[in-house]
Amino acid sequence: MKYRDAGVNIKAAQESVKKIRRLARETFSSSVLTDIGSFGALFEIKKKYAEPVLVSSADGVGTKLEIATMTERYDTTGHDLVNHCVNDILTVGAEPLFFLDYIATPKLNEKIIEEIVMGLAKGCKENSCSLVGGEMAEMPDFYKEKHYDIAGFIVGIVEKKRIPDIDAVKPDDILIGLESNGLHTNGFSLVRKILFSKLKLTVEDYVPEIKNYVGEELLRVHRSYFPLLSPLRERGIIKGYAHITGGGFYDNIPRILPHNCSCIIDTSTWEKPPIFDFLKEQGDIPISEMYRTFNMGIGMVLIVDAENKEELENYLISKKEEFYEIGQVVAGERNVEIKF
CATH class of the missing domain: 3.30.1330.10 (PurM-like, N-terminal domain)
Incomplete structure (x- = not known):
């Protein structure tokens, strides 16, 4: 043999x-x-x-x-x-x-x-x-x-x-959100259960609510933020970077907060890609669970001091990058409060 x-x-x-x-x-x-x-x-x-x-x-x-x-x-x-x-x-x-x-x-x-x-x-x-x-x-x-x-x-x-210094983050610092390219690579076990087990869709089906075919939407490539943000590393104006992956906002943003700080996120400050609303409605997913599972259209969150906000925004505008002021740092115990 x-x-x-x-x-x-x-x-x-x-x-x-x-x-x-x-x-x-x-x-x-x-x-x-x-x-x-x-x-x-x-x-x-x-x-x-x-x-x-x-x-x-x-x-x-x-x-x-x-x-x-x-x-x-x-x-x-x-x-x-x-x-x-x-x-x-x-x-x-x-x-x-x-x-x-x-x-x-x-x-x-x-x-x-x-x-x-x-x-x-x-x-x-x-x-x-x-x-x-x-x-x-x-x-x-x-x-x-x-x-x-x-x-x-x-x-x-x-x-x-x-290396970003987490301890330099303080109340009144600002959170800037950068757009994702859809689902990226998280939450797919839940996505598959909703789309394929419950709705009986196939990857070839076109879904009007998301204006795309199922397969094409789900295979959107996870975006890299390095080409965009690399030039800013030398300037030292970004205090923290949170990659919004598994665990969503609730688990990832606290990883870049000191123990005496929390943050408040205002979800009305950006428009969510339609795939997220579709999944929420079809899967009857609680809103808090959506922000614990998915990136909700924000793939990277930056923390910046108020005095450096304009420099960061001018840079992002020069790169034609869509960005949103999604929240701020407050005194607290290293958690995230999300306003829906």
Whole structure:
């Protein structure tokens, strides 16, 4: 008996690696010292930092992968994954250096693997990040046919003095919200239950209330805020960045507040994308649960001192970025009050 008899095709994996190598090389910066396939990826740290601090993070895209399988479109979830990880390390002021991925599947399908890595490479190029390696696991009998899982691992760097100081946040500071690109990568287990189990929709169905096809709406790529906000890191005007992901407003904003501060969010200050109203109505979801589960149209929240507000707003206007003053910091015990 050979390994292939157990459902593991090493030759197919080797062929996939050849295609992956080409895509990954397109993302390499001059700091990458090894090719795809090395036991360990080498990355040179340039000498532009006086006190460099490395920042790491890992994540996945959850059951949004089910939508990719249903639509048989696999190029968006890799892009989602990179952008999600980039946003997470941006919250401590970091720029991305390199990225690694893990892809697990019941049976290697070269087309699917190539599409996933195309998305990863696209995300890495968008964020000036090198895709230096990863792992591809063929696991027969573990995953359902045509299903797969992906995870991402990112390393970035930040000048020590540029790490946002949570303790500098104080009452009367202002919260600025930046638009999301829809659902991003959170809440999809609930979304699928409403759309597919309750309403019996398919990914090909057009929904007038959201002015889009189900599959297209759900596969909108998780937005990266790094290209927009990177130039502001050196100015030091942003006191805190909250990436609105799992846990919504209630769980993510307190992560950038000191223990003696809370914040008040006014939800009337921005217009919500129609997908959120549709899910709330069709799923009979309590309004507080919506803000605990979804980003509600705001993917990143910035905290800025009142005296720096104009500088931030002028910068965002110059970049043609939609933004909203969604709330303010108040004295309290590190929580969020949302006014509906």
